Amino acid sequence: MFNIEVNSNLIEAKPGEYILSTLKRAGIKVPTLCHLEGLIPSGACRMCVVEVEGMHDLIPSCAFPVSDGMKIKTHSARVVKARKTIVELLLSNHPDDCLYCVRNEDCELQKLAKQHGVIERTFAGEKNKYFLDMSSPSIVRDPSKCILCGRCVRVCEETQGVSAIDFIGRGSKTRIGTAFDEGLNISSCINCGQCIMVCPTAALRGQRYIEEVQEALRDPKKHVVIQHAPAVSVTLGETLNCKNGADVSGIMTSALRTLGFDRVFETSFSADLTIMEEASELVQRIKTGGTLPMFTSCSPGWVKFLEQFYPEFIPNLSTCKSPQMMLGAVIKSYYAEIEGIDPDDIYNVSVMPCVAKKFEAGRQELSNNGKPDIDAVLTTRELAMMIETSGIEANSLSPSIADNPFGERSTAGKLFGVSGGVMEAAIRTANFLLTGYELEQSQILEIRGLDGIKETIVQLGDLTLGVAVVSGLNNARKILEQIKKGRNDLHFIEVMSCPGGCIAGGGQPIKTDIELIKSRMKSLYYIDKSEPVRASHDNPYIKKLYDEYLEHPLSHKSHKLLHTSYSEREVLI
């Protein structure tokens, strides 16, 4: 530890850290644009420049290490002017269509311009003219709004290990694009949407299905049902002025009814169903010498990642469809049957924390003979917008509960929203299937928390299982490489594409940061602690569904409706 002088005050610095980290700890705010917490600094945008005594040029604080006795000015006239010029230059070729922009009032460039008092055009540059890439079912790419900060490129490479996009060309013609400038739909993009979450402008944004859903709601012939995913109820509240992480399941359900949906179901119910099938599959694989370790298959980004980068591991992937697609399938079969509705008249909507779910909904492998089981996928962001547009004062609504037969869930199903949750839920049920008893200690603390790779050993009866929980696909690469090199102590691996799980998914509110992720996680674990039905096999409506329709896990009917298979995907990697 040593001291540095910042704006004439002494503050403590740790050797080796970057100036920006020191400043942040001392509560000194320096604007940033290309900076991403936890990733290698690139120093590309120069927004964070500071004046260091004895140095001729301004220094990017994000990429320059502190040294003993350093004297820094963070807001001298020279620094502030330089920052303002940077913003003005970034605006010089920007489309300036803020009023028509999905990120209006939620844009970092806009904020910086305001902060630095940019009130007139200083530089009139030639505008960027690029094609809008609408090819992907999940992500829209609008390079004309791009300011080339490179955050998307870094998150795609460093966090996800995908590298679908990079800087292309040079000089004023530099842009972000895929190999050979092709559409995102045929690239190696896994649709996770982490690039959307880090984009400071609207150069990357989610595909929008609000209009399709509204049209279905207006159609009197359609029976419009909606399901909401476990991680949505603990984030939507942030857009409704609730406390961070607050569980707004009740008022969300009421709001969905007010919006006109005929039935509101919980994806957490079908998460319980997934667990029944997946735990049974795991037990069967162990007992019959099937392919191990088994990988979870609920995260569509992860599934595509495996199909294109590690096709040799496809047999390890659980054959279970994701909870979204399982519920879609039972809504258009069992539910349609008991309600006497023609499945073709059902319009199946889901609200997901994820943009990859939009891609998943259109997959042939997950359809019913070519007909999609899910008709439209909305993100948490889109739902927030629909609620706002319709003038619903969500906080004045009285909470209500979701509709049966898919409205009840165990807390295990709810845990699907967080990294480690699927594993914990699966272990509870696998133990019951193997021993006939409930786990004494059902909370498995070793696989909770925000670490990218979590491992533990669990004892189920006389069976010892090695399990690993991974989030962020670059971490998945590490585990897969270990297995390729011969590691064989793992039996079951949960993988979620987004770091921390669905609570940090690419469809969540843009302002998502580590503190918000923590509060969402806490909220889900609080639900698990405070409710009585804590294992999927104890959900009475799951029992009913098997008794009345599916017979038993892995039955012929289950296989037809709830399972699938995957194959190698040829893309330019």
Next chain:
Amino acid sequence: MISNEKILNKYPDPRRENLIPLLQEIQELHGYVSRETIIEIGSHLPLPASKIYGVATFYNQFRFNPPGKYHIQICRGTACHVKGSSNVLDMLQRELKIKAGETTRDGMFSIEVVACLGACGLAPVISVNGEFHADVSSKKLQLILKQLRAKDKGNG
């Protein structure tokens, strides 16, 4: 297609600094950098295709289409610029209905923009398969293209 194996074997270390020499040698062999080539280099180094494409597009020297029978290099250096090479490029692109870096569908012509051909005294200058043409004007350009087309027809 000629195999890239020999070239790849010259760089047995999977190090990213080998990328540019690899791209150069492979382009020299085939006349351009193909999709297949990028996949091959990608698995050799190993590097993602987007990254290789990103590096290759940073430099003017790499092209991604097979060169035409007549490969036209147009100089966009300072002297040529002053003498109106920007107009020459426009004319050429209009005349051949392709952009710089592309090849006509009949495989006859391709255009490449180069920073300087080192013949500033001849500005604006173009080179067709290595043969220089000085003082290029609209009229002269049309004449050159006409002659090349006629020559090709004559050869049957």
